[in-house]
Amino acid sequence: MKSATSFSRSGMSDWIVQRVSAVILAVYFVVVLGWIALQGDVTFENWSAFMGSTCMRIFGLLALASLAGHAWVGLWTITTDYLTVRQMGNKATFLRFLAQIGMGVLIFVYVVWGLKIFWGN
Secondary structure, eight states: OOOTTOSSSSHHHHHHHHHHHHHHHHHHHHHHHHHHHHHSSOOHHHHHHHHHSHHHHHHHHHHHHHHHHHHHHHHHHHHHHHSSHHHHOTTHHHHHHHHHHHHHHHHHHHHHHHHHHHHOO
């Protein structure tokens, strides 16, 4: 059975998106924390130079896309597991759809905002 609001083709694809995006986010976190630890005195100038480099901008974009995919799959799974007719009554489908639309809009806003932060100015 294929859901119209699922992020990908199947449950296996969603599982892979979750795992790959988690690894990308973990590596990004380690790289940024490692840079901070090795840098010593972090100033605005050297932080801006580090985060403004093309490599980190691309890596940041990859991490942002991973965060969006990870969030969507996780929240979609939660809403389909817990916003059910058994749990919420007859309005469960409407509430689930409303929650998923709200989450989709919020994730989209965060991605646009992140793009502005990474690539703006």
